Amino acid sequence: MFSVGERDSIRERLLGLAEGDPAVVGAALTGSHAVDGGDRWSDIDLVFGVDGPLDSTMHRWTELLYRDFAAVHHWDLPSGSAVYRVFLLPDMLEVDIGFAPAAEFGPHGPSWRTVFGSPAAAEEDPPPARRSLVGLGWHHALHAWICIQRRRWWQAEQWISALRGQVLALACVRLGHPASYAKGAHLLPPEVTAPLHAALVCALNEAELTRALSAATDALIGELALADPALADRLAVILSDLRVAAPTPDKRGV
Structure with a gap:
């Protein structure tokens, strides 16, 4: 099982790489880390605002996760125009990275903390009907x-x-x-x-x-x-x- 230090180090490495990626114009923490700092079992939840086609940026980041972070598997969860790519790393660490068009990079609820970039106005996702x-x-x-x-x-x-x-x-x-x-x-x-x-x-x-x-x-x-x-x-x-x-x-x- 991953340690807190390992998880936090990987999260900071990913955010550093995002800031150096010309196609990533914004990044945010989501999930429990954005609200109360998470706990021992919290995974990594990030959202990137992407300038240009999502596919090419997602492809590059997928290669990066496998090459530099030894990803074991991934799958996609579409959400509107965004795509959340969910990776499993060694030691059972889950990394969720949302790739959203730059114009739609912004919070959809309270679980959001901007790291860099200018997010769009907050939009609350409606509760289930x-x-x-x-x-x-x-x-x-x-x-x-x-x-x-x-x-x-x-x-x-x-x-x-x-x-x-x-x-x-x-x-x-x-x-x-x-x-x-x-x-x-x-x-x-x-x-x-x-x-x-x-x-x-x-x-x-x-x-x-x-x-x-x-x-x-x-x-x-x-x-x-x-x-x-x-x-x-x-x-x-x-x-x-x-x-x-x-x-x-x-x-x-x-």
């Missing part, structure tokens, strides 16, 4: 139930886990916490998270998966009831068949 979160919630519940009927235990477990995530996201939106990737889940009060303990799948068999799905569906309805009781009532009727415990454990399960 509540309607979509609700829709994904009932979608995941329905598909988990279907997978149980088809005896596809692993796929059912995946959908139940995804349903739990939607309940957490809905609660985060309601209470004003970050909703993506469960970033605000640790801020939720126990009365919100406690019902989800029962939605953890402990074994891959029909009885256990149905029990966990029932608990996750109850948690979804309970969360909806706090913001839209009428919708919660309508969905509770539709989803009632998903919340009936299976009669007998399937001994063939894992």
Whole structure:
């Protein structure tokens, strides 16, 4: 595992290289280091403002990460006109570098600290649409139930886990916490998270998966009831068949 000193040294080297790159007209720290300095486990999150085509600059920086920092793998996460290239370095250090057109180099939330360059005016990313979160919630519940009927235990477990995530996201939106990737889940009060303990799948068999799905569906309805009781009532009727415990454990399960 990387040390704090190694991580900080690599971050400073990358920022120095960025300042010497004519195509990089701005750089910023993002993530936890931009807010509270991060902790022992924080990775490196940077954003570069790029003058000219992103592709050529990304290609040069990718070669640099592999050649000078021994990158093991990378993948891309597009975000609007920007691309976040995510690298894995030795000792499990993750380096996320966002490449944004110079005109769009600027913060989209509080996790931003400019190192050099002139960022555009801040633009807050909107929270996830509540309607979509609700829709994904009932979608995941329905598909988990279907997978149980088809005896596809692993796929059912995946959908139940995804349903739990939607309940957490809905609660985060309601209470004003970050909703993506469960970033605000640790801020939720126990009365919100406690019902989800029962939605953890402990074994891959029909009885256990149905029990966990029932608990996750109850948690979804309970969360909806706090913001839209009428919708919660309508969905509770539709989803009632998903919340009936299976009669007998399937001994063939894992």
